[in-house]
Amino acid sequence: MQRRTALTLIPALSAMLGHQALAQGEAFPDRPMRMVIPFAAGGSNDIVGRVIAEGMGARLGQTIVIENRGGAGGILGTEVVARAPKDGYTFLLGGSGSFLISSLVQPRVPYDIIRDFAPIGFIGAAPNVITVNPGVPVHSMAELRDLAKRADPPISYASPGVGTTGHLLGALISLTFGAEMDHVPYRGTGPALTDVLAGRVQILTNAAAPLRPHIASGGLRALAVAAPRRLAILPDVPSTVEAGFPEIISSTWYGLLAPAGTPTRRVTALHAALNATLADPTVQNRLTEEGVEIEPSAAPQDFGRLIEEDRQRWQQVVTRTHIRAE
Incomplete structure (x- = not known):
């Protein structure tokens, strides 16, 4: 069956x-x-x-x-x-x-x-979506990994707070890349999103619903969905498995x-x-x-x-x- x-x-x-x-x-x-x-x-x-x-x-x-x-x-x-x-x-x-x-x-x-x-x-x-400010010169997970490995100072990722899903996904990405990344915690998704849109922090991961309008408008660039398969509401965004990073799964x-x-x-x-x-x-x-x-x-x-x-x-x-x- x-x-x-x-x-x-x-x-x-x-x-x-x-x-x-x-x-x-x-x-x-x-x-x-x-x-x-x-x-x-x-x-x-x-x-x-x-x-x-x-x-x-x-x-x-x-x-x-x-x-x-x-x-x-x-x-x-x-x-x-x-x-x-x-x-x-x-x-x-x-x-x-x-x-x-x-x-x-x-x-x-x-x-x-x-x-x-x-x-x-x-x-x-x-499933969580991995996004970057469009000013970050990457268009794929592989390019993000390469940038993270050579960045000095380290690139940064925002989260809704210490110990949230966004925090742990950022830590998992850092571990998988083998590269140091700076965690910038906020008091909720709203202020984290504001600073990533403004370019003060490079990366934000979150569920698709609050990020989708900003992806559609170009305020954020979606690199991958942290899942085995693509999302129906973001059909053009590859999964992390497709991108060659099957360890990075988070929802x-x-x-x-x-x-x-x-x-x-x-x-x-x-x-x-x-x-x-x-x-x-x-x-x-x-x-x-x-x-x-x-x-x-x-x-x-x-x-x-x-x-x-x-x-x-x-x-x-x-x-x-x-x-x-x-």
């Missing part, structure tokens, strides 16, 4: 299993639910979370209330869910940065991302998690509602506009394995580069 065909069958199968899991008389959910998003309202995490909450709420027959709990690189909101009742009524919109990377670089994390959470399901990933991914100990039947019901939502063409269109490539997980355990594999990969980068948030 081809992968695309398999993915189209997953939502239907999950929905069937979810109904079976609750067929023994359990009324769940029978009251409003809560999705915690560990960021302030308005960003890409908030947009993705609200789209998913609306769709899941319609399928579960209950309102899903959004609670934005930003701060400490995602730790504050994530801790809320780790300490919540284990009843399936509170769950987290987890991400590669706020959930996984923050657990690797923050000096004090009051939970264990494996032990204290029950994966519900994967939503998808927004901002999203998924749902409940507190560890949540009853399996309730996790299964949430997983089924999530996958049914992801099969909705309207939801697919809205997430595609955010640069998210939808990839539902066949079972909650599959999402759990993805988390463990991604943690091991980024742990190597953190260890080799001694990245630590202060």
Whole structure:
């Protein structure tokens, strides 16, 4: 069975299993639910979370209330869910940065991302795009590598902050190139983007959605998508695999998690509602506009394995580069 065909069958199968899991008389959910998003309202995490909450709420027959709990690189909101009742009524919109990377670089994390959470399901990933200010005399990853190797002083890359996905991707690029590069952290994507557009910093990596208008206008030059294949919304930009740098893979991914100990039947019901939502063409269109490539997980355990594999990969980068948030 081809992968695309398999993915189209997953939502239907999950929905069937979810109904079976609750067929023994359990009324769940029978009251409003809560999705915690560990960021302030308005960003890409908030947009993705609200789209998913609306769709899941319609399928579960209950309102899903959004609670934005930003701060400490995602730790504050994530801790809320780790300490919540284990009843399936509170769950987290987890991400590669706020959930996984923050657990690797923050000096004090009051939970264990494996032990204290029950994966519900994967939503998808927004591959990161590697861009430069057009004044930088490079048009490919190979040319960027050659420039980085001979630059004195080192070329610089901007990120939304220490320990973010953008920070670690820049560090991974530096390691892969075997060249020193200066990290310039900012308080968010907005100010980082402003300085790269102005030419004060040379490189910026981020999800495609906030960068696409500037790529289209010529304010940024896209060198590659840090993914195995090209993005549908940037069809002319090669992947890093095409460019000869298969080690450079990075995306901002999203998924749902409940507190560890949540009853399996309730996790299964949430997983089924999530996958049914992801099969909705309207939801697919809205997430595609955010640069998210939808990839539902066949079972909650599959999402759990993805988390463990991604943690091991980024742990190597953190260890080799001694990245630590202060």
